[in-house]
Amino acid sequence: RVIRIEDSKNDDAREIPFSAELDKALREQYARRQDGGDRVCFRVDRRGHARPIGNFRKVWYRVCVKLGLGKIERAVDPVTGEHVFEQPRGPHSTPKPKMVYHGLIFDDLRRTFVSDAEHAGAPRHEVMMATGHRTESIYKRYAIENREARRAALARVDEYRSKKFGDKTGTIPESPKQVESVIN
Numbered sequence: 576r577v578i579r580i581e582d583s584k585n586d587d588a589r590e591i592p593f594s595a596e597l598d599k600a601l602r603e604q605y606a607r608r609q610d611g612g613d614r615v616c617f618r619v620d621r622r623g624h625a626r627p628i629g630n631f632r633k634v635w636y637r638v639c640v641k642l643g644l645g646k647i648e649r650a651v652d653p654v655t656g657e658h659v660f661e662q663p664r665g666p667h668s669t670p671k672p673k674m675v676y677h678g679l680i681f682d683d684l685r686r687t688f689v690s691d692a693e694h695a696g697a698p699r700h701e702v703m704m705a706t707g708h709r710t711e712s713i714y715k716r717y718a719i720e721n722r723e724a725r726r727a728a729l730a731r732v733d734e735y736r737s738k739k740f741g742d743k744t745g746t747i748p749e750s751p752k753q754v755e756s757v758i759n
Contacts (some may be wrong), residue, residue: 583707591705636676646676689717694724 576598578591605615609625611718618634639645642745650659650673660670685706692702699714710716 585707585709586705589704589707631681635681636678639679640676645676647674647676650674650675686717686719688715689718689720693718693719 576593576595578593579588580591581588582758584587589716601615608614608617612625614625614627616628620626636645636647640647651657652659659673661673663670689702689706693699699711703709703711703714706714708717
């Protein structure tokens, strides 16, 4: 139950243990393969044969559009506002409109994982090893802050201060002695 990535973005191979939920999903997918098929993840061609996934992004975009998590639209030139076309493939071919995907990208899942790991209190160095982040500064770009945790921390400070000084909400000290007691 380990995924080994040999060729990663930063050229470091890494191993990522995965959950029982993913194990179950991969086993179900493996059971659906065709006789003699050696792949767990595949696409089905027009003839119904399992084929390797060549361009992951293309498949990702198509599935996200199907699930309502993204859309593919015709590209528009920002200056002229006109539709943009691909280069013709041959001398007699008609140029196709250039299409652009807007929606959930695979890297969004990485960001979600890092944020969830932070909120769960997972050891940062372990998460960085799993995600392939080499530096803390890059890792922090992915860690979306938890407003609820910050709100709870500020509530604890308020509670501490009200126990220490009493409930002073909205009151202004009348004498220098009262100011000194609030500061200390």
